[in-house]
Amino acid sequence: xxxxxxRGVPIAAPLTIESNEPFFFSDTLNLSxxxxxxxxxxxxxxxxxxxxxxxxxxxxxxxxxRNNAEVxxxxxxxxxxxxxxxxxxxxxxxxxxxxxxxxxVTTSEDGTIIPAGSFVQFTNHDKIYAVTSTLTLSSSGSxxxxxxxxxxxxxxxxxxxxxxxxxxxPMLAYYTTFETLKGVTYEDGILINPGLISIIEAL
Numbered sequence: 001x002x003x004x005x006x007r008g009v010p011i012a013a014p015l016t017i018e019s020n021e022p023f024f025f026s027d028t029l030n031l032s033x034x035x036x037x038x039x040x041x042x043x044x045x046x047x048x049x050x051x052x053x054x055x056x057x058x059x060x061x062x063x064x065x066r067n068n069a070e071v072x073x074x075x076x077x078x079x080x081x082x083x084x085x086x087x088x089x090x091x092x093x094x095x096x097x098x099x100x101x102x103x104x105v106t107t108s109e110d111g112t113i114i115p116a117g118s119f120v121q122f123t124n125h126d127k128i129y130a131v132t133s134t135l136t137l138s139s140s141g142s143x144x145x146x147x148x149x150x151x152x153x154x155x156x157x158x159x160x161x162x163x164x165x166x167x168x169x170p171m172l173a174y175y176t177t178f179e180t181l182k183g184v185t186y187e188d189g190i191l192i193n194p195g196l197i198s199i200i201e202a203l
Contacts, residue, residue: 002076002078002081004072004073004075005072005073006047006049006072006197006199007057007058007061007062008054008057008058008061009049009050009051009054009058010049010050010052011047011048011049011050011075012047012048012049012050013047013048014047014048015045015046015047015075016045016046016047017043017044017045017075017077018043018044018045018046019041019042019043019044019130019148020041020042020043020044020200021040021041021149022040039099040203041148041149042200042201042203043128043172043200043201044198044199044200044201045075045172045174045198045199045200046196046197046198046199047196047197048193048195048196048197049193049194049197051184055184058184059183059184062182062183063182065176069173069174069175069202070173070174070175070176071171071172071173071174072171072172072174073169073170073171073172074119074121074128074169074170074171074172075119076118076119076164077117077118079115079117080115080117080118080119080164081164083113083115084113084114084115084118084163084164084165085111085112085113085165086107086109086112086113086114086137086163086165086166087109087112087165087166087167088107088108088109088166089123089160089161089162089163089166089167089168090105090106090107090137090143090145090160090161090163091105091106091107091157091159091160091161092104092105092106092122092155092156092157092158092159092160092161093105093106093143093157094157095154095155095156095157096151096154096155097151097154098150098151098152098153098154099150099151100150100151101132101146101147101148101149101150101151102144102145102146102147103144103145103146103147103151103155103161104142104143104144104145105143105144105145105161106143107137107138107139107143108139109137109139110137110138110139110140111136111137111138112136112137112165113134113135113136113137114131114134114135114137114145114163114164114165115131115134116131116132116133116134117130117131118130118131118163118164119131119164119170120145120147120161120162120163120170121161121162121170121171122151122153122155122159122160122161122162123159123160123161123162124153124155124156124158124159125152125153126171126173126202127151127152127153127201127203128170128172128201129147129148129149130147130148131145131146131147131163132146132147132148133146145161152203172199172201173201173202174199174200174201174202175199175200175202176197176198176199177198177199177200179198180195180196180197180198180199181194181195181197
């Protein structure tokens with residue numbers, strides 16, 4: 001099982017990955033409901049951590065943190081880590097504008113897989129995207145990478161796609177929420193869980 005880290009400390013279960021996409025909605029006269037997205041989306045994560053002697057460095061990192069966004073490897077679903085067989089960084093095949101959800105990519109690999117539910121990132125901006133349909137790659141055919149949400153920035157043919165199997169992993173730019181404990185807790189001389197940590201994607 002892949003281990004992910006927050007401020008140098010291993011992330012422990014439970015881990016929640018949530019999509020926050022605000023909607024306007026209203027009931028019509030016949031009681032059907034109209035829903036319209038506000039065209040904004042961010043990922044929100046909450047998790048525990050497990051100390052193994054790193055509490056000093058962890059506390060120091062909390063005290064020296066500033067208002068700038070920080071980065072960590074984006075945690076992937078266990079099924080994504082287990083079923084991803086693609087290794088190479090993919091390249092965008094056709095320039096695309098913002099809001100597009102189906103991206104044409106090229107690769108030198110055949111038959112390798114990026115599963116639905118994987119998190120990917122384009123090398124020209126920080127946004128994290130989820131793969132909405134399992135992609136089996138072909139070096140000669142068309143490869144359509146379907147993502148959620150739609151692109152927040154245009155991409156061109158110089159842009160690569162980072163995914164669970166690539167050497168460089170998708171990196172989540174984040175802020176820690178103000179509700180998260182800014183310290184550590186000892187009880188009877190034993191370090192205990194610092195409580196639920198919540199972070200939000202920095203947009």
